Amino acid sequence: MSARNWWLMISVGLGILLNPLNSSMVSVAIPRLQNVFQLDYTGVSWIIFSFYIASSIAQPVMGKASDLFGRRKIFLTGLVVAFIASLLAPFAPSFAWLIVFRIVQAIGTSMMVAVGMAIVRIHVTEKQATALSVLSIFLSGAAAIGPFIGGVIIHWWGWPAIFFINIPFVVVSFLLSWRNIPKENSSLTVAPGTSLRKWFDWIDGSGILLFTMGLVALLIGLLSAKSSGHIALGNIIVSLIGLALLGVFVRHELKATSPFIPLRTFAKYPAMTWVNVEFMLVNVLFYSLFFGVPSYLQMVRHVSEYQTGILMLTLGLCSLVTSPIAGRWIDKSGPGPALLVSAILMTAGSVWLVTLNQSSPVISVCLALAAFGISNGLNNVGMQAALFQSSPKEMIGVASGLFNTSRYLGTILSSLLIGIVMKGKFSFEGFQVLGIILTIIALSLVFMSRRRRKSGELQKL
Template structure:
């Protein structure tokens, strides 16, 4: 028995060894994550330009952000499962092709509705990057996968730095259309490098993909969004039949989705990952975190322009200030996770982000409006850098054999929160007499949401050391 046990142990250790070309592969998949990150922040700086050029109302312009989030919500859980079934490299490269082509189509759109449709296709490609890239990196880094996955936290802030600057420059000196064209050469480079260097993963046997569940969830969110957005149209009230009908349909479809998930043998979202040990609390945290942080980030440039008259280029760099604060802390937080565990950095980070949002909502004291907003954005970035690595890993270590599915589910809940926050906020702003002040009040609400998260962190199983 001893020689056999020793041989099994040696085989397990060999399988868990980091692979030789892991850093090159990490760099390639990071390009995909960078593109997806850039497109979340770059559009935020162009919201006013898109609205003006396409003669669209603010609430419908906001769909360029929310439809991108919706597409990612649906695709993330599917991409994780499809990557396991057909090979992560194949799914990752397919996503890169779709994202690149859709970006080109977005640049050619001549009305807001067509732009929203192309953004939906772009989101399908962008949404598949995270779960497949997570799986690819986990395979490459072996026992170091927790740190490698945590380092993804530093990829998104880079997009947060580059995106607003590029968006501000392009909107100032060219037009909003070029913000999508930027993705085309990057996408071509990603496809070429990925095809050449990303190793093929061994497909795993998988059951039928639950398309019924995916469609029910997509329609639930879509009708809910449409109803909320309709309130932002001129003269619309909560008693409007279109709003009521949309929300009734959304609630009905949501009920059918939950019933389907409970009855299906292999549902779109596994019930164990919704309610299992630690997962229920993390899903609630991710939803509220997405509502507060993603919704907040998408609307910061609009706030700076509306309340203080700051130009788009400067307004975009506020997201850069947030990303800088995040990068300064994220790397240290990743390497400290094995000592600190997950709860402490999450709680500390959430409190810092809430404080930064509250500061941003207040009138400037002793600084210019831009300096005050940059300081507040930097504080939120530090809080995000502290909390995101811990929240990214908190559920992954509970089921290391389902990394792709969990990463997709995490993104789904965060994007769902962001969708609700952006849809409700832009609808309220469409009715507000003073948009800038109304948005300041919304930031206080976002801060309160983050405070609500703190009790949930106590329900998350804490963990120290490697997985």
């Protein structure tokens, strides 16, 4: 791979790591924020959920914008937005303002994630799976070591440091990206004097609003039920409103001349739809483990936070080591074999969780973490490669944005799953039930992977 391509991947990688870093790093700041702003756990947890919701909506929106206005412009703008949010958040006068800056930060970092993969897809034409493995190191590595970094800097410099830490990454990424990301011709053909109404129609503003309101209502209904520990009538009504708005959104998109999400294209390319479904399930599995194991270690096995962080590094290190190997493997054999092995490993890891008992050595949980870490390294590269294989080049920005929305939906669903299973109190019995549910999901992924592999073999014949 040429030196130019390496510098391009480093430029993009330093930008896209900000989203997973900030989504995982803040988790260790919850107790400190709870004390500073005098909130209960339900209230302070929205510092996490607001980021997930904003990211899940912003990424397909920014994917659409990049297809219209150019990926380089969107990437550089995202760096500026992330810089402003990271600079202002530590000075938030109230928790509500902190949430606002957190949402702005999610939008800025989403602009980079939504287009970063597409930039590599378009400009790195040799050994694309290897290129994706490099980017997955930035993504999965940032997510894996985020809690460890957050714990260290909060211990020494307080909670504002988790925002200030972004600034050097933003500055370096901006300088490198300005130099290394090639300029593109925008696909936007609307005349400069066009009215705001036509601009609104061109970007499908109605579709974006319907998608945003529907998804926000649905997620707020689900997350409020999870936070309160029971399902109230109000939660059901809000969730139903969200589903109704999403139904209206689907109907609108099928009729729109320039749809925000080209649903007819998804119907034309069903393989792309299945990749998103699988990726969502993969993230339900991974983040159920990512959030569940630390709580199990601390609340059930009474392991210290420091020791828990050391044990959790098994997950991140295995993922980091696997990613470059996965890139070379997928370059030679395609994504099918790697995704099948990944699904088998997640099944084995889930079964291992079920077999644990209260007298099992604490370190034995590392076997499940290692299995999920290796599978995560395979999935980060394999799923991206499968998406690129199944997506038409003209809509790769939207496809990448929706792909990352699937990631966040899986993350949110994992949190919801843990809340329902544990019923407000983390217990050993609940952890075993969680392991059984994860085993069932993992087995379904094995079936999907085998189905894709057989379908690929039939296409070759």
